[in-house]
Amino acid sequence: MAMMAYDERRILEMLHEDDFSRRRAFEAIVKNFSEQLYWQIRHMVLSHDDANDILQNTFIKAWTNLDSFMGYSRISTWLYRIAVNETLTFLNKQKTSIPLETDNDGELSLADQLESDPWFDGDQTERQLQEAIATLPERQRMVFNMKYFNEMKYEEISEILGTSVGALKASFHIAVKKIEEYFDKID
């Protein structure tokens, strides 16, 4: 069966029609948004396997809560909100924080873990950038990733996180300063 083209108005209608139309509409939603959601999650959790699991959970949550989506926001905003919640829940459940430097027990630092990760192809500086980003508080890290790597507009981020554009701009600039200071320290 050919995948239907993404037309948000038509999609919203189909979500409230028969079971077949509902499933077709959801499939179009998955096809349209899954990749960008994946990268949003991946930049936060770093591991491909973890990002894949969280992405699956995001769409399962969206599917089982379709009836509660009233169409007041865009579908993308709704999905991003679910993805953000699932990501933060996952990070909170991670009891052990990833150490930034090797400790006495010889645990690998984040940079070392990324070096051995088959799904990371950055150089040493990019590994250190990921370390610097990992020092940021979770929501600030999320804002930085959304703006810097995903190139989202502040207005989009504001809709998803429920934070004002002004606060987001301030958060991003503070994040940039912290990252630059991190590089100063390790230099």
Added chain:
Amino acid sequence: MEKERLYKIDEREARRPFTVPEGYFENLTQNIMASLPEQESIYSTNIVVTPWMRIRPYLYAAAAFAGIFFCIKAAVGINSRNNALEIAQEETTIYSDEYIDSFLETAMIDDYTLYYTLVDAN
């Protein structure tokens, strides 16, 4: 990539240092759709019919008819009283006070006899 350039993040072109297994995104939609739980159909006909559900429509109909019956009965009762009033008013209009007075003068009956005549008539 020179480290110095990263000190000015705003000027740096962002690059994702992450990769994915081959074919991951090509198969992603299919994998996600396959992982979705079966959703209870909004057009499901698997409804269990209890005895109460069977007789409920008849009870509702009976209650509706009873309600209509009593409404009609009440309305007819009011109309009956109204008609009685109208009839009484007609009867009194037929016999005006002047007629009654003239009747009394010519009938030569006293008040006592007139009283009992009227009572018997009613």
